[in-house]
Amino acid sequence: MQPLTQCLFLFSTHSCNYTCTHGMAFTLQERQILGIHGMLPPKVESQDIQAMRFQKNLKKMTDPLEKYIYLMGIQERNERLFYRVLMEDIEELMPIVYTPTVGLACTQYGHIFRKPKGLFISILDRGHVRSILDNWPETSVAAVVVTDGERILGLGDLGCYGMGIPVGKLCLYTACAGIRPEKCLPVVIDVGTDNETLLKDPFYMGLYQRRDRSQAYDDLIDEFMEAVVEKYGQDTLIQFEDFGNHNAFRFLRKYREKYCTFNDDIQGTASVALAGLLAAQRAIGKPLTEHRVLFLGAGEAALGIASLIVMAMMELGLTQAEAREKIWMYDAHGLLVKDRAHKTDANQEVFLHDSPGTVQTFLDAVNTIKPTAIIGVAGAGPLFTHDVIKAMGSLNERPIIFALSNPTNKAECTAEEAYTITNGRCLFASGSPFDAVTLSDGRVFIPGQGNNAYIFPGVAMAVVLSGVRHICDTVFLEAAKTLAEQLSDKELAEGRLYPPLSNIREVSLQIAVKVMEFVYAKGMAFRYPEPLDKNGFVRATAWNTDYDSLLPDTYDWPGVSFSPIK
CATH class of the missing domain: 3.40.50.720 (NAD(P)-binding Rossmann-like Domain)
Incomplete structure (x- = not known):
């Protein structure tokens, strides 16, 4: 680990929860009310300056894995700052938080692990999946990305180390389409691994057993799907990611008419x-x-x-x-x-x-x-x-x-x-x-x-906002046509077949609008009243990176005086 990364690691492990949300951007009043005055330097720093420091530190790094570790550390300490920098430099940073670097991060997951970012549900937890979901602090989840780690990118069976994929996917849900980060839940289903290297690795963090391919595996997936819907609602989006070929197809067939689900490796x-x-x-x-x-x-x-x-x-x-x-x-x-x-x-x-x-x-x-x-x-x-x-x-x-x-x-x-x-x-x-x-x-x-990132964030945003219960393949046909339409003649002449990644936020919002129009027109949406101006609705709903004020609301009581009566 490089000295700078080591220093940042040590800082992140000792910082308290309050100072991890805004950093030095807390106002004096917020610091006093929250009881953190004196725990930060006296300067009240703007998010612009914070972003500048963030970007400057990134530029000093040349190793993609080091950049990944740094980025994930910022996400833990200051989520809005992380998304601001990611969104402003998405073309440069998407290959770090997503493919290809996320694949390298998955192979090294136990060696670079600092803080869990999702739920780990193992085959040993059968019968208790709902209680594990109840441990997740957010009570209003709209989108779940789940993997069992069997086929991570082109890297094969990484078992529990596959958690990096749901985390990376959900980062793009937020950065590309504006789905609120607290509405997203990454999940790994750990049923073991057939990766001999991991089974001998002392830093491996999952079950030290061969991958369970018995009926118990199917029962666990069934229990997981039922528990998600029972806790978060029938229209909760469940995206399957990096399952083995056999399981990917059969789960898509099994669940697509019962749950709001899709498989990104197949449909995206x-x-x-x-x-x-x-x-x-x-x-x-x-x-x-x-x-x-x-x-x-x-x-x-x-x-x-x-x-x-x-x-x-x-x-x-x-x-x-x-x-x-x-x-x-x-x-x-x-x-x-x-x-x-x-x-x-x-x-x-x-x-x-x-x-x-x-x-x-x-x-x-x-x-x-x-x-x-x-x-x-x-x-x-x-x-x-x-x-x-x-x-x-x-x-x-x-x-x-x-x-x-x-x-x-x-x-x-x-x-x-x-x-x-x-x-x-x-x-x-x-x-x-x-x-x-x-x-x-x-x-x-x-x-x-x-890159699938052109498709799945916009589709997910439309599905979440429309209350879709079942996602048919025509949704992905509409998304494909909309994406192709976003490519200008000038970009096509340059050799591009997709819009620049720097435009992916706008592309994703356009896809969300078009898919919303499609699902309402086809009677697939269940959230009413139907927004008349879907473009305005999508854009108004999209999450932004501005800091929320943590000061309590204040107001006057009209006609009431607290001055002494003379």
């Missing part, structure tokens, strides 16, 4: 990827229905994206069968075809095709199927090789290349590789951020980041 990823394709069709001038898409990977992300593409194509006039014929998938066992030796699961069967011939590699699949777009979601590293990218450039005037796997070292290719090999003709998007690319002829391309 699908929405942001579709938005990128809708933007690409603007650049190419070729309708979505004329594209052929080849996926590298056939798990929850690929299947979620494919299903939403099919829905979008059907809206444009294709039948479901016609749309599915345009979707192909290639996984670790080869191309998904009807006669392949390796067994496919039920979720993949709708995308099985007759074999197109001998396909032994992903490059063979590209040359045989001749896709207009390749989408990488396998989390297996740089499998969009030079030859694959070159083949896409030979087959298409404007090849679409989406390397969406996270974190950065799991990406299928870099932005520089995609633009250089195709001589700037490709339409590129990635899951993790890449810097702008300058080609030898001086052209500059700004790669789009297909």
Whole structure:
């Protein structure tokens, strides 16, 4: 740990609760009333100065994990200051509080742990989940993000260490869409881990046992869902995050008609990827229905994206069968075809095709199927090789290349590789951020980041404000169309397929408004009276970072005098 970080750590562990809310911004009266006068330096400091100090300290740090630790420490001590700085520099700081650095933080969670930020519910707590929820200090929770840590980004089973993901997601609920932070609850369901390294790590903070895959696991999830709704209400949003493929799909099917729930890895990823394709069709001038898409990977992300593409194509006039014929998938066992030796699961069967011939590699699949777009979601590293990218450039005037796997070292290719090999003709998007690319002829391309953060905060804000009980896939179709509409022609010409992350707050609010309009129009909203001016309502509701006054209300009693009677 760097000396500066060590000093900040020691300070944070010894500061009292009151001084952790405003820092030196407490007025003299507030300090006197709260009994903290003298516990702070005499200067009453503005939030502007606090933010300047915060930003200056961040700029001194070069290590992303050190920045993460510092940022999370500020969140613990001064929540409004944390969100102000995050919102003002979201493009720079999102990769720290979210992917890719949050993945590194999860792998080191037990080593950098300072203060719990959510609820830890273990398989040993069966029968007592409601009492654990009762221990959470906030009584009015509107949104829960829950993980069991089995499939954290592209890093695999991190068990209890997965808590960093719900914490990071909910940071973006607030920073991007203005959902009040006290309305958000991060949760880890700890049922053990199959990660051998963690089971031997003395700093691991979860259960030292193999992952429980028995009926007890399902019973615990059932109990958790029931307890959340019983405590916080039927319209409480429950977002599933980074569950293993098998559990992700079956829980989505099991719970979507019973609870207000969605799976971001399936539906959020699908929405942001579709938005990128809708933007690409603007650049190419070729309708979505004329594209052929080849996926590298056939798990929850690929299947979620494919299903939403099919829905979008059907809206444009294709039948479901016609749309599915345009979707192909290639996984670790080869191309998904009807006669392949390796067994496919039920979720993949709708995308099985007759074999197109001998396909032994992903490059063979590209040359045989001749896709207009390749989408990488396998989390297996740089499998969009030079030859694959070159083949896409030979087959298409404007090849679409989406390397969406996270974190950065799991990406299928870099932005520089995609633009250089195709001589700037490709339409590129990635899951993790890449810097702008300058080609030898001086052209500059700004790669789009297909980040779920464009989608889930705005959708969540709309769902929470509208009282939606069940979230259908058409909500994510509407969100995708709205996101694509936010991209200007100038930004599209720069190589972007998404608006700049610096505009994500406005983009999220626009998505919240459009989704609100959609759910009320379709009778999916249950919060009445319906706001007539939904745009004004969303913006007025969005949380801001101004400090609240902690002084008691004062007022005069009209006509009453406390002066002595003469």
